[in-house]
Amino acid sequence: MIDTCVVQKAAHRDHLSECDGYRHLMKLPFNLRLLARILYRQSARKYEQGALGPLCDLCPHTEDLKDSFELTTQLAILSRHVNNDILPERAQLESLYGKATCNCFAIHNLDLKEIGVGLYPQAAMLNHNCKSNCVATFRGTRLQIRAMVDIAPGEEVCYSYTEKGNITRERRMELSKYFFECQCPHCLDPERDASMMSVLCPSCQAQVKPNSNERYEKCGSCGFKDFNTEFYEDLETYIQYADDVIHKPRVWATGVEFDLIFRENCLVELDKILHPDNIHVTRILVGAFGAAVQLEEWTKAIQYGKRLEQAFRIYLPPNEPDTGLLYYKMGKAYYHLDDSDNALAYLRQAK
Numbered sequence: 001m002i003d004t005c006v007v008q009k010a011a012h013r014d015h016l017s018e019c020d021g022y023r024h025l026m027k028l029p030f031n032l033r034l035l036a037r038i039l040y041r042q043s044a045r046k047y048e049q050g051a052l053g054p055l056c057d058l059c060p061h062t063e064d065l066k067d068s069f070e071l072t073t074q075l076a077i078l079s080r081h082v083n084n085d086i087l088p089e090r091a092q093l094e095s096l097y098g099k100a101t102c103n104c105f106a107i108h109n110l111d112l113k114e115i116g117v118g119l120y121p122q123a124a125m126l127n128h129n130c131k132s133n134c135v136a137t138f139r140g141t142r143l144q145i146r147a148m149v150d151i152a153p154g155e156e157v158c159y160s161y162t163e164k165g166n167i168t169r170e171r172r173m174e175l176s177k178y179f180f181e182c183q184c185p186h187c188l189d190p191e192r193d194a195s196m197m198s199v200l201c202p203s204c205q206a207q208v209k210p211n212s213n214e215r216y217e218k219c220g221s222c223g224f225k226d227f228n229t230e231f232y233e234d235l236e237t238y239i240q241y242a243d244d245v246i247h248k249p250r251v252w253a254t255g256v257e258f259d260l261i262f263r264e265n266c267l268v269e270l271d272k273i274l275h276p277d278n279i280h281v282t283r284i285l286v287g288a289f290g291a292a293v294q295l296e297e298w299t300k301a302i303q304y305g306k307r308l309e310q311a312f313r314i315y316l317p318p319n320e321p322d323t324g325l326l327y328y329k330m331g332k333a334y335y336h337l338d339d340s341d342n343a344l345a346y347l348r349q350a351k
Helices: 004-025 030-044 069-079 090-103 168-178 190-196 229-247 256-270 279-294 298-315 321-336 340-350
Strands: 104-108 114-119 134-139 142-147
Touching: 004 030, 030 069, 030 090, 030 114, 069 090, 090 104, 090 114, 090 168, 104 134, 190 298, 229 256, 229 279, 256 279, 279 298, 279 321, 298 321, 321 340
Parallel strands: none
Antiparallel strands: 104 114, 134 142
16 A cells, blocks of 8 residues: 555655646646656756766767757747756757657556656667567556567567557658667568558459559459559548548547447448558557447447457567457457356456
């Protein structure tokens, strides 16, 4: 049991320094809010500013960020929301910005929804690999690094800085903010990307994967080759439709009920042209499954969950938290449908 008096006493010094300006921090995005809290903390704990401070070993990427539009605008926004007396010299502020931005972790709740960011200096020393062998989990604000597979003595522990269920060019674009180009096994595996972009053969409905130029040449099952301009125009339209359903803000028909309807209608269209392994289908399914669970439409949840199970098996490593959460919710759906055998089987897999 947590002694709240002890916790309050321990946090009192930091709270006093940031209390006056804290209401302004809530207007900031997560990364700037984190940087502001670091500044308030360091103003109260001067010893954390020096060469032996907890952030001293983190890479700031100051040369990469120098004079960039991002750095200039972000620090200008920060300066308007914090007390001037906590702002250090410009060089130190740029260094702290780089360290906070390039080394922070997204904090997730038990449903794996992002609820904030935090800076964990020791964990930030882990290198990236899209085919990671560990994952970050949270108990409150405490971060734990957990192995997903057996890691041999001397083998490097690697963590993925980006979404694993994206194609290589998307992952590398996301990773560009860390100023390196990933050369991991996933990024060098064209077959994985080809599966993520696969379509249905217009003639026989078999899976057709693109070549290295993302063009579809010939169906390996029936020999169909007439992937004409109309086909590519339709493909672009369907993919844009899927992206709009996920990302485009709606000023009407908001709420989880409408989200499920939009995703179900989108799946009907995507299933006409995209193979079930296509990543755009998977992304729509993720939201449809989540909405069905939230609305307690258990039969639909199982229908979408089974399709997701196949995609997760292909694209995610063993023991991935997303897969565990899928199994847990599938077990919950079967339980509510009075199917105890399947409920127990999925809950055991989730564990």
